[in-house]
Amino acid sequence: MLRFILLGALLSLPSPAAALQVQQPPEPPRLLDDVRFLSDDRLQGRMTGSPGADSAAEYLARRFSQVGLQPAAGGWFQSFTVGREAPAARQARTGALMGRNVVGILPGRDPVLRNQTVVLGAHYDHLGRGGFGSLDPDSTGLVHNGADDNASGAAALIQVAARLAASPPARTVVFIAFSGEELGLLGSAHYVQQPIYPLAGMMAMVNLDMVGRLRNGRLIVYGARSAKEFPALLDSLNWYAGFDLKAQGDGYGPSDHSSFYAAKRPVLHIFTDLHEDYHRTTDDWQKVNYDGLKRVADFSLGLVTALANRTSPLTLLELPAPVPSQIAAGSGPPGYGAYLGTVPDMTGAPGGVRLVGVRAGSPAEKAGLRGDDIITRIGGAETPDLQAMTDALRSHKPGETVEIVVRRGASVTTFTATLGARGG
Numbered sequence: 001m002l003r004f005i006l007l008g009a010l011l012s013l014p015s016p017a018a019a020l021q022v023q024q025p026p027e028p029p030r031l032l033d034d035v036r037f038l039s040d041d042r043l044q045g046r047m048t049g050s051p052g053a054d055s056a057a058e059y060l061a062r063r064f065s066q067v068g069l070q071p072a073a074g075g076w077f078q079s080f081t082v083g084r085e086a087p088a089a090r091q092a093r094t095g096a097l098m099g100r101n102v103v104g105i106l107p108g109r110d111p112v113l114r115n116q117t118v119v120l121g122a123h124y125d126h127l128g129r130g131g132f133g134s135l136d137p138d139s140t141g142l143v144h145n146g147a148d149d150n151a152s153g154a155a156a157l158i159q160v161a162a163r164l165a166a167s168p169p170a171r172t173v174v175f176i177a178f179s180g181e182e183l184g185l186l187g188s189a190h191y192v193q194q195p196i197y198p199l200a201g202m203m204a205m206v207n208l209d210m211v212g213r214l215r216n217g218r219l220i221v222y223g224a225r226s227a228k229e230f231p232a233l234l235d236s237l238n239w240y241a242g243f244d245l246k247a248q249g250d251g252y253g254p255s256d257h258s259s260f261y262a263a264k265r266p267v268l269h270i271f272t273d274l275h276e277d278y279h280r281t282t283d284d285w286q287k288v289n290y291d292g293l294k295r296v297a298d299f300s301l302g303l304v305t306a307l308a309n310r311t312s313p314l315t316l317l318e319l320p321a322p323v324p325s326q327i328a329a330g331s332g333p334p335g336y337g338a339y340l341g342t343v344p345d346m347t348g349a350p351g352g353v354r355l356v357g358v359r360a361g362s363p364a365e366k367a368g369l370r371g372d373d374i375i376t377r378i379g380g381a382e383t384p385d386l387q388a389m390t391d392a393l394r395s396h397k398p399g400e401t402v403e404i405v406v407r408r409g410a411s412v413t414t415f416t417a418t419l420g421a422r423g424g
């Protein structure tokens, strides 16, 4: 009987394990839920200034609060207006717009270093119902859900915040979900003009934009050449993470980190590369690689922790701003030269531009090009890299017929393509 009595007595006491469970935040990983909410049809593609974007902003502020962030000085939202006459509003054929960045902070635990910050950002706006920015020819009026672009980054942002809140680093971490990115980096440009925390005390900015399509373990980190210490830091973090890591490039690029690099801060852009659904109605949550997204969030957590705890400063490397056409061929803004419809491999390939794929119905597809082809010449001009390919396409007009030389496996073949117009 003693055993039973003893057992009974033990059972009536709260066990240490139960007490521990009560103390831990009961917040399960919700990466999938966050991606699904943000890329649901109900949010109508989260166009800056739309009711769908407002719902997304409210949701993000609620999630920031749930995982343990505090509102920034001034509150969760930083509003900015896009005037009716602003180029973005005119191109998108909208009236004046009100965009809202969502800003939450995790105060640093070091009494001195907490006055310095690391910014982790991800834009949450997308293309709404198509038209402006869409690469689908007949997509106007159809919801563009933007699951990879960039519900994936916003979900990873929440995930990193939740994990970091459990054990805050020395410096303050500022989490920003930007709006206005698709209209021309407007939310990040506004933040840099009116920073809530001084830019001088900002160690670095890390941008999560399109991180939901990890394939073959290959992770791109742009901006690796924006600070002298970045390549070694990224390498050491990857020793654990085990990605096929492509750390490269300066701090300019077609996303929000560019605004911070222009303001002379070191930046990194984490990216799982372009794909055939980029800026199309098919960028849906079902196609997100959740294991991959979780790995990217883990890597980002390690990166932000290392930056926010580091004892020595970073050395900014300043490189000249590129010409505006540097955005990848096939993914640039409308109105730039002729359209081919290729999806280039952003990490480059020796001697040419490797394709990840071609867009359905595009001139490239009609000409017979396909994924894994390496384009070495367009219309007589050599195309050793994306910049050369962009320049080659810009030198032609829509409707022109050009010869495209392609390396496919061991053979070299010449295809003929009739170029189209961009932004159709």
Ligand SMILES: [Zn+2]
Pocket (backbone or CB within 6 Å): 149, 182, 279
């Ligand atoms: Zn985009």
